Amino acid sequence: MNTQHIVVIGGGLIGLSAAHALLRDGHRVTIVDRGRLGGGAATGNAGELTPQQVAPLASANTARDIVRGVFTRNSYLSIAPLRMPLLAGFGIGFLRASLHSRAARGAAALAQFSDGILPALRRMGDDGIDISGGGEGYLMTCSDEPGLRAAHDAYRSRAARGWGEAPGPILRDDRLRDAEPALHPSVTGGFMLPGEFSLDPVTFVASLVESLAARGARFLEHHAAIRLGSGASVVCRDANGVEHLVRGDRLVVAAGAWTTPILRRSGVRSAAIVSGKGYSFTVPVDRMPAQLVHASDRHCVAIPMHGRLRIVGMMEFDGRPDRISTDRFEVLARAAAGLIGGADWGRRTDEWAGARPMTADGMPLLGGVAGRPELIVASGHNMHGLSLGPVTGEVVADLVAGRAPKSGGRELDLAPFAVRR
Ligand SMILES: Cc1cc2nc3c(=O)[nH]c(=O)nc-3n(C[C@H](O)[C@H](O)[C@H](O)COP(=O)(O)OP(=O)(O)OC[C@H]3O[C@@H](n4cnc5c(N)ncnc54)[C@H](O)[C@@H]3O)c2cc1C
Numbered sequence: 071m072n073t074q075h076i077v078v079i080g081g082g083l084i085g086l087s088a089a090h091a092l093l094r095d096g097h098r099v100t101i102v103d104r105g106r107l108g109g110g111a112a113t114g115n116a117g118e119l120t121p122q123q124v125a126p127l128a129s130a131n132t133a134r135d136i137v138r139g140v141f142t143r144n145s146y147l148s149i150a151p152l153r154m155p156l157l158a159g160f161g162i163g164f165l166r167a168s169l170h171s172r173a174a175r176g177a178a179a180l181a182q183f184s185d186g187i188l189p190a191l192r193r194m195g196d197d198g199i200d201i202s203g204g205g206e207g208y209l210m211t212c213s214d215e216p217g218l219r220a221a222h223d224a225y226r227s228r229a230a231r232g233w234g235e236a237p238g239p240i241l242r243d244d245r246l247r248d249a250e251p252a253l254h255p256s257v258t259g260g261f262m263l264p265g266e267f268s269l270d271p272v273t274f275v276a277s278l279v280e281s282l283a284a285r286g287a288r289f290l291e292h293h294a295a296i297r298l299g300s301g302a303s304v305v306c307r308d309a310n311g312v313e314h315l316v317r318g319d320r321l322v323v324a325a326g327a328w329t330t331p332i333l334r335r336s337g338v339r340s341a342a343i344v345s346g347k348g349y350s351f352t353v354p355v356d357r358m359p360a361q362l363v364h365a366s367d368r369h370c371v372a373i374p375m376h377g378r379l380r381i382v383g384m385m386e387f388d389g390r391p392d393r394i395s396t397d398r399f400e401v402l403a404r405a406a407a408g409l410i411g412g413a414d415w416g417r418r419t420d421e422w423a424g425a426r427p428m429t430a431d432g433m434p435l436l437g438g439v440a441g442r443p444e445l446i447v448a449s450g451h452n453m454h455g456l457s458l459g460p461v462t463g464e465v466v467a468d469l470v471a472g473r474a475p476k477s478g479g480r481e482l483d484l485a486p487f488a489v490r491r
Pocket of ligand 1: 079080082085102107108110114115116117118119193294325327332347350382415423424427446449450451452453
């Protein structure tokens with residue numbers, strides 16, 4: 071293999087996973103991050119790896135929620151009306167992607183990764199990366215009967231197409247309480263998703279960073295990439311405002327929700343990535359749930375992680391990835407209060423917000439750029455950057471090596487993920 075020096079812009083889930091796979095191939099890696107590694111959306115998330123759920127957000131249901139989100143702050147999905155001009159292009163693209171035929175095409179494109187998600191994660195585990203904190207399978211709940219049946223049918227039909235494992239039977243009453251005694255009494259239905267996996271992203275990211283350092287990766291923290299230079303170089307500004315040119319043989323742009331300005335300043339036209347902020351906090355409970363519980367009707371997730379209960383949810387579009395809206399924690403706590411019983415919702419700690427890198431059609435930007443052979447973009451993984459991180463890392467390594475990118479042993483069609491589309 072031809073050993074190269076790869077400069078990775080962004081040390082989040084995608085950049086770190088790419089660096090891991092590139093080092094495995096014997097390359098030299100420098101990671102440039104505007105802050106600390108893992109400082110974006112990498113650590114406060116729900117820790118779910120979901121072969122059965124990697125699908126675009128846009129659907130007929132979410133299109134309705136988008137409209138509601140403009141007019142109320144009480145919903146899981148909120149859109150700041152004053153920022154609408156900024157988000158208008160994204161909104162139009164999102165509504166277009168919600169059309170049944172487009173949403174189905176998007177789901178099929180992302181499902182190419184389904185078989186590769188957990189094997190790629192396990193290869194990281196075999197390399198010594200800490201994938202603990204959760205484990206296999208979790209409970210999906212829904213207390214709205216038609217919603218429960220529709221969700222169950224959707225997972226069954228995905229499994230019938232070979233996109234992940236089939237769900238368990240619908241559970242109600244005693245069987246539901248037996249499966250998860252910590253549920254709030256108002257929760258009336260659910261089913262297990264045995265093929266999903268969860269982990270603690272805090273320990274995962276920490277061990278990934280430690281392993282990269284031990285294998286000789288160079289970290290340039292507090293260096294913000296401003297624009298790409300000529301050839302495989304990037305102009306970065308350090309914490310003192312001093313500009314530096316960082317050079318390699320190839321560049322990988324993996325700056326999550328902050329990717330679009332870097333590409334635009336560099337003359338690279340691309341599908342836009344906007345931030346869809348999510349929120350999480352830790353809450354004390356009388357009884358820890360036995361497993362991760364994902365409430366599809368309440369749009370929130372309760373995750374036992376190494377002895378703490380993390381609550382995760384919300385999708386906020388306001389065009390400001392770095393701004394925390396404290397009212398979102400209240401809305402999230404109200405949603406989760408109907409999911410888990412015996413929690414002290416007033417004693418929240420570890421309040422956190424992270425910017426999901428959202429594209430209107432739900433597809434990441436993954437691949438090369440015409441006329442820029444030194445450049446690879448790996449960004450815009452929406453709500454699935456942990457699920458898709460390990461397999462994306464391997465795809466980036468395939469692209470650098472000139473191999474046909476694969477997932478789950480099958481060659482990938484990267485056309486739906488074209489950087490400019
Ligand atoms: C509340 C919440 C829950 C989630 N739950 C899940 C889940 O359960 N499963 C799942 O698969 N996904 C989940 N996600 C989504 C997942 O976290 C993201 O898809 C993922 O973090 C995207 O990875 P990334 O590397 O593209 O971006 P990030 O992880 O955000 O990393 C981007 C990095 O780029 C750096 N950067 C930004 N600008 C620059 C610059 N100019 N120069 C240099 N560096 C820069 C940032 O500092 C950051 O470190 C969740 C997200 C949120 C917010």
